[in-house]
Amino acid sequence: MITRHLSSLSDTGSRVFLGVLLAGALYVSVCNLLLPETHALHVPTHVVALLGKYLCYAILAVALDLVWGYCGILSLGHAAFFGLGGYAMGMYLMRQIGDRGVYANPHLPDFMVFLNWKELPWFWHGFDFFPFALLMVVLVPGVLALGFGWLAFRSRVTGVYLSIITQAMTYALLLAFFRNEMGFGGNNGLTDFKDILGFDIQANSTRVALFVITVAALALTYTVARIMVTSTYGKVLVAIRDAESRTRFLGYRVENYKLLAFVISACMAGIAGALYVPQVGIINPSEFQPANSIEAVIWVAVGGRGTLTGAALGAVTINFLKTTFTSGFLAPYWLFVLGGTFILSTLFLPKGIVGTASTLWHRKRSEAAPAGEVAPTPQAAE
Secondary structure, eight states, rough: OOOHHHHTTTTTHHHHHHHHHOOOHHHHHHHHHOOTTTTTTTHHHHHHHHHHHHHHEEEEEEEHHHHHHHTEEEEEEEEHHHHHHHHHHHHHHHHGHHHHGGTSSSSSSSHHHHOOOSSSGGGTTTTSSHHHHHHHHHHHHHHHHHHHHHHHTTTTOOOOHHHHHHHHHHHHHHHHSSSGSSSSSSSTTOOOOETTTTTETTHHHHHHHHHHHHHHHHHHHHHHHHHHHHHHHHHHHHHHHHHOOOOOOOOOHHHHHHHHHHHHHHHHHHHHHHHHHHOEEEEOOOOOOOOHHHHHHHHEEEEEEEOOOHHHHHHHHHHHHHHHHSSSGGGGGGHHHHHHHHHHHHHOOTTTHHHHHHHHHHHHHHHOOOOTOOOHHHHHHH
16 A cells, blocks of 8 residues: 555656755755855845745645646635635734733733733634644634535536635635634734744744745645545546546545545645745735635646646746736736736646646657557656
8 A cells, every 4th residue: 555655656747846845945944044144045034935935825736736637626715725724823823922912911912902802712712732723724624625515516516606606605704804803803814923832933943944844744735635646536536527427427426535635625725824824924814815716726727737746836936926026116017917827828838837848748758669669648657
């Protein structure tokens, strides 16, 4: 069993992806911590945090690609799972502030004191313990995905109708978390974090540690997703994507397969949100905006739907372009660039960057292969 699972990571694409992650983590860590700021190769701390944010988005993209690229579930609500994981981590970080807040209240966060709350709401209890917060990071998005998916998949809601109700779900959460009486900071959200596990959250070493943990989380997310899609279970997911009615006719409980993938994907998105918050320093209801879920779909489409590595590459590439464009006079035109990128990739790179490159590579190998020798398929060599 273990040998079969490890074999799913023995292909060239997986080795390169995981190798680049490891090399990048080592390079950034060494160049930030050991090289002086005056050195040409020094990586500033703000760049470390920015790279960590990109990798959190990459985790979200891999999670989305698992359900969209391999199961055909176009979710426009993954921002909800991302935001819930972020709020769970934000609540822990707020509890760690204690009496160091503006109002010096050892039990209530500043926004609760400002709103004249007299006691901590019941759903905030337990978030002063890190293991409990970690559990909530995956449990809350997972439970929401379980309930939502169970109702939707058993009712055989598919296609654009499923996409619409996932978008409605995240918009409902957006409206709910904007309300001050919900107890999550309202429009301002949660911010002004001091430390995590006793370490100063602004320290260079803490920033690098969070970046390395994010790299490890992305590698683990990719590995889990890769094992899933290359297993027999993954073959059934692809069959559901390509011919759901026929797969159901063959005797498979389609709703169960889709539900499991959806819940695991939601948990992955929650982990991405939890890692995002301490590196960015804030979590507010804007993370639930439906536009964020749509943007994640664009990442996957540009990088390569159904490739996993392409999803991660698309997230990093698009967000790097976003940072570049929005930091100067081109900021008002970013949405045009984003839309144009999506349209051009759809027209000229329908399989995305990685999918198109993989197809061309295997076509070249097939043409160069000796007569009688069969070159491996793109799916087998991904």
